[in-house]
Amino acid sequence: VQRCVETNREIYLNIGIKASTLTGGLKYALATGNWGEQKKAASAKAGVSQVLSRYTFASSLSHLRRTNTPIGRDGKIAKPRQLHNTHWGLVCPAETPEGQACGLVKNLALMCYITVGTPAEPIVDFMIQRNMEVLEEFEPQVTPNATKVFVNGVWVGIHRDPSHLVTTMQNLRRRNMISHEVSLIRDIRERE
Known part of the structure; x- marks a missing residue:
């Protein structure tokens, strides 16, 4: 070369x-x-x-959902072995091996689903086409009762007809035109 x-x-x-x-x-x-x-x-x-355990179907699923904390097994520190409050619903509190690896090897809960994530720009562009006003152009005096629109926790704009926007987005998700991982939440009290 x-x-x-x-x-x-x-x-x-x-x-x-x-x-x-x-x-x-x-x-x-x-x-x-x-x-x-x-x-x-x-x-x-x-x-x-690691070699995938094929002993039974259940053991294969358990092996695929296993997480490993990369610290020494011989330590007596209790904190890494305990479940944190943020693990609620994500990590199984009962399924862990006995002995030195107890609490360091954890398994995901049965209904836990890891998402890869989707880009937010196409969703924001779609909502702009559906009469969402961008935050930079928003005037609170003109539309005081408008509903705020958040994407991934970021306030991107407002919409005057939120029920129509939510039903449109839900229909698109049901037809698989947007990712099934996209979740839609409308808070009527907070107008969000």
Whole structure:
């Protein structure tokens, strides 16, 4: 590769990089769980990948929903082993192994669903097309009873007919035109 750069020739990656080297490295890392250079085993991270438990269907699901706190197992500190208040409904309070890993290995609750997230800009643009007034153009004296519109906790504008906007967004979500992960909440008392 360096000779090609020095002589201003075209670089062909399939000549400069051996696919078998990359494949062998990935196979080794996935098989052993040690990620890093094979020669420098001391600096490699251990336990990154694990073999999926296929003992029963329930054990497979439990293994896929397992979380691991990356601290030493031999410590006597109780705080990392306890459930935090923010884990309510997200982490199962009963399913944890006994012994040294107790409380450090936790499992997600059965109904817990991890979302990837969707960009907010298309939703804001859609609501602007549906008569949402942008916050920069909002005049409180003209429309004092308007409903505030928040996207991801950020006040983006106001709308004069919130019930129509909410039903339109719900219909779009039901038809899978916007992501099913998008949640809609209308607070009539707070006009939000």
